[in-house]
Amino acid sequence: MGAFDNPLAAKLSGVLDLGEEDRRVLDGWCAGGVPLGHDQHLVREGDKPVHFCVVLDGWAHRYKLLPSGGRQIVGFMLPGDTCDLYGSVLPRADHGIAMLTPGRVAFVPQRLVEEAAARRPGVERILRWCALADASLARTWLANNGRRNARERLAHLLCELWLRADQVGLARGRTFDLPATQDELADALALTPVHVNRTLRGLQGDGLVDYQGREFTLPDLGRLAGVAGFDPAYLHLGGPSARDAVWP
Amino acid sequence: MGAFDNPLAAKLSGVLDLGEEDRRVLDGWCAGGVPLGHDQHLVREGDKPVHFCVVLDGWAHRYKLLPSGGRQIVGFMLPGDTCDLYGSVLPRADHGIAMLTPGRVAFVPQRLVEEAAARRPGVERILRWCALADASLARTWLANNGRRNARERLAHLLCELWLRADQVGLARGRTFDLPATQDELADALALTPVHVNRTLRGLQGDGLVDYQGREFTLPDLGRLAGVAGFDPAYLHLGGPSARDAVWP
DNA sequence: CGTTTGATTGACACGAGTCAACACCAGTGG
DNA sequence: CCACTGGTGTTGACTCGTGTCAATCAAACG
Secondary structure (H helix, E strand, C coil), X not given: CCCCCCHHHHHHHCCCCCCHHHHHHHHHHHCCCEEECCCCEEECCCCCCCEEEEEEECCEEEEEEXXXXXXXXXXXXXXXXXEECXXXXXXXXXXXXXXXXXXXXXXXXXXXXXXXXXXXXXXXXXXXXXXXXXXXXXXXXXXXXHHXXXXXXXXXHHHHXXXXXHHCCCEECCEEECCCCHHHHHHHHCCCHHHHHHHHHHHHHCCCCEEECCEEECXXXXXXXXXXXXXXXXXXXXXXXXXXXXXX | CCCCCCHHXXXXXXXXXXXXXXXXXXXXXXXXXXXXXXXXXXXXXCCCCCEXXXXXXXXXXXXXXXXXXXXXXXXXXXXXXXXXXXXXXXXXXXXXXXXXXXXXXXXXXXXXXHXXXXXXXXXXXXXXXXXXHHHHHHHHHHHHHHHCCHHHHHHHHXXXXXXXXXXXXXXXXXXXXXXXXXXXXXXXXXXXXXXXXXXXXXXXXXXXXXXXXXXXXXXCHHHHHHHHCCCHHHHCCCXXXXXXXXXX
């Protein structure tokens, strides 16, 4: 926001030194963008991906379907988040990506991305940063879902999503919109919707979370982060933000 | 093996077109290597990583520790596997890596890696491939641990590890060494050691797995893959291998 | 208004965790 | 040569967190 008209540059400017020229490349990628409706797909599992995607507006989620019919959501995407679905590097998308809300997405032809990366080391760094941050996030979810109970897991996810929303200007103080159904939260946390509901109510009863519809408020982030065992390092966030005013 | 004296080039030659020159770069990285003993660390969580690592020999594992004391193993590394711990891109390692067996590891200064990547697009592609394949693997584990029961999970992990071992010449037909304790398998699968033991015996009772010590045999890979819902696409393996002779 | 989608709650079941004991084996040192 | 140790695997009995099934409710919507 502010100085930047594209959320990807905004995010990256906090963590990497973007040259003038690199930023122009990113601006080019993020110009325009396609409006997408709720539930529309950016990528389907099995597709040969030919675009590098940047979410400009709205939320999306990445998911994997299992032969048995289950679904695991493997990540949420907010404005400024990218997916490098391997384009020229790997042959097929191993998971799908779809919108959680209406929004706007930039589809950058892999050819352009490759050319820019070959021409400018700064761009190559950006791509690598995105891929590595992505992997880091997936590993953190692995640990979260694997070794925490329902309460801790949910608290952890809420901390993460509030922080990420805040980072791109989508939080109003400790309040933010989490446009996912409890079903979707369940598939992200590897729980059942019923248990997500109970756990959410539990946190609410303890004054750690408040919500009406999809609008969530985290009245005591310090205590919630304590419950979650949350350490924001894995998000690799850059510069200062509202979080510094709120965080323990 | 065979034409290649370094396992990284061997692995990559199946999936990427390596130029003559690129291969020489990889040979340079993998020349030498440091011998490491059981339990020795390649990287500790929180370190500022200054090397790109390639496992030349032996098995390693990547793990995260939780504030509550739990451990989640987030991946196994076999010869030819790399870790790009973000070097110049991200500030700190978000997880540790340690040997499961004695072995040999090449530590390549990030500076060299950066230079090679800037100079040669082929090298940049290699790095990106490694990062993306890594993320893909983590997401598959997320789905596996999140949405399958103990039996399916364990079956899936065994399929993965046999296939990866076979790919680098470490399997003898359907038999391979899995140098992890049941404790370690439990931390990889987000189970307890006791339950891993019971599940393993269950699979053994059904003739799907056989083991004595750390030597595992998978007598009926087709049936085991069926139990697991295993689809090897996520490993992004390249050329043909023994698997083609055995797989359903 | 019916219909649909998502949230909520209760009763009950079950898979996996916990606790505890024992077996086995490789060292190691007396 | 044997006693002792620590690490790993194995098994049983019991507990408990989460899943399953089912009913109800509220809001959104054509």
